[in-house]
Amino acid sequence: MPRGKYVNHKGKNRRFNNPEEINEQMEKEKQKREWREKHGEDPEEESGEEKGSDAGSDEESSSSDEEEKAKGVQHLIQIENPNRVQKKVKKVTELNAEATSSSSSAAPQLSRREREEIEKEKARANYQRLHAQGKTDEARADLARLAIIRQQREDAARRREMEVKEKEAAAKAKTDQTQKAMGKKK
Template identity: 50%
Template sequence: MPRGGKKGHKGRGKQFSNPEEIDRQMRVQREMEAAGAEKGSGSESEEESSSDDDSNRKRSGVEGLIEIENPNRVSQKNKKVAELDVEAPKELSRREREEIEKQKSKERYMKLHLEGKTDQARADLARLAIIKKQREDAAKKRDELKKDAEEAKGKR
């Protein structure tokens, strides 16, 4: 059941910032940082101060006061098509690696099995040898019985 019972949650609606207000605040912040950079050290080049502006601009609210190293908060950087390396070796996922490993081990086993080097192959070959011998014995018995039956007919 939603918060607030059957009628739903009675809370404030979301308030969105005005884009012009955000732009104004950003300009004021840049001006303050530029003024602070001029007072702090006059030997700083424009490249260094612009990189400081970028790092301070990204931090807003409490983040500017406290340095946080959160490994889970990673900003995704979009790569350009020119930067993509298509021919680079693609890293396989764990499942893909395990699947490939499983296939290779199966192939290895089948190769050894066909050569007769595995326990199961030896057991199969022994079983086949026993069956062949039984069939040969049965064939010999049948031949002997036929010969005996022919001799018995010939004597009558």
């Protein structure tokens, strides 16, 4: 009876193959392969496990150099990622043909955003040109405001000049009065 509450079953059912059984299996596989070669069946039709055991042949070593061995079920599942960009080798003649065909087209295809940005820039430049010429409503309003401000500044400048002249005249009149009162003549 085990001590404690829990029982560990990890090593209970372990079974190891002895070297004799392994050698027998390898002999059977070798005989099957030879029989298939004699009767004209392709040894490539064998399952993946049998291919893995015969890594010493020249045919499989050359194919393993070209392609890596598939891990698990990767070789059975065919998935194409649409986001993955594969590098394509192009010949110089193809590159020259593409360059001539792309230069012959009027303009490269632009995305919607790029087209909208170009249109906005053109519209802004056109508006600035019209604004500078004074043809837009905003430009007319600005020019009217500027005319009113100029008029107000001119009026204020005239008033200041008049005040300065009045002050000078008042000062001169005062000095004349004081001199007259003192009895001095000019």
